[in-house]
Amino acid sequence: MCAHILVAEDNEMQADLIRRLLVREGHTTVVVHDGRAAIDEAKSRRPDLVVLDLMLPGAEPDRVFSRRQLLHHTRGHDRASTERAIDVHIMNVRKKVEPDPRRPVRLVTVFGVGYKLVGGHHVP
Structure with a gap:
């Protein structure tokens, strides 16, 4: 494909x-x-x-994006997805970019707001 x-x-x-x-x-x-x-x-x-x-x-690595913003940018307004679907995508990305996805240092959660990329960490 x-x-x-x-x-x-x-x-x-x-x-x-x-x-x-x-x-x-x-x-x-x-x-x-x-x-x-x-x-x-x-x-x-x-x-x-x-x-x-x-x-x-x-790329503005320290900008915080809400679930709603991420959903809008990835799915648009016409898709039948929920904001919680973003959490699943974030988890899958963390599995690929984090040394320990359970303790993220690059793609971090800003509690009550959303997610942000944090630069300056070396991933072996």
């Missing part, structure tokens, strides 16, 4: 390598090199997957 994938990576060599591997697997791929372009591209083309450099310039 072919997917439309957005690669947001400021290192041009890494971005090109990722793009070539994805295209070889049959996916359509768009590459951007900063956070503002990644947001604009994600809003306009609604990719199936985003490969995101967590330290991407212009």
